[in-house]
Amino acid sequence: MRDMMGLMKQAQAMQKKMQDMQAEIEQMTVEGTSGGGAVKVTLSVKGDMKGIAIDPTLMVPDEKEILEDLIVAAMADARTKAERIMQERMADVTGGLQLPPGMKLF
Numbered sequence: 001m002r003d004m005m006g007l008m009k010q011a012q013a014m015q016k017k018m019q020d021m022q023a024e025i026e027q028m029t030v031e032g033t034s035g036g037g038a039v040k041v042t043l044s045v046k047g048d049m050k051g052i053a054i055d056p057t058l059m060v061p062d063e064k065e066i067l068e069d070l071i072v073a074a075m076a077d078a079r080t081k082a083e084r085i086m087q088e089r090m091a092d093v094t095g096g097l098q099l100p101p102g103m104k105l106f
Contacts, residue, residue, distance in 0.1 A: 017093045025089060032078025034070045041074040045082045049075075 028045040038055040052074075058067050 014093065021089050021093050025086070028085065030078050030081040030085065032074040032076065032081060034073035034077060039067070039070040039074045041071070041078045043075075043078040043082055045085050047079065047082060 025045045029042050029050055030045060032041045032043065033039065035055075035058070038058055040053040041049065042051040043049055052071070054067065054071075058070065060067075
């Protein structure tokens, strides 16, 4: 019976850590860049786009595809950074406990 109580306390502590982490993550943003910083995309760590900045010199009508590619690259860069932060925070909360493949907590 003591083992069960200890397990319940650990589960409650982990749940509290998870809630704290989620609240912290809600406030965090990452910036992805491409074209040597000519395109910057800001995302929340959860992946919501918060902003985009484009160097005016890139706004050449004949080079529309280049600008589109740079935006996509900046988004990918920001997404990679956001995923890395999520993994780091999750490892802090779970103490390195590995979750089964495909299982996400949020």
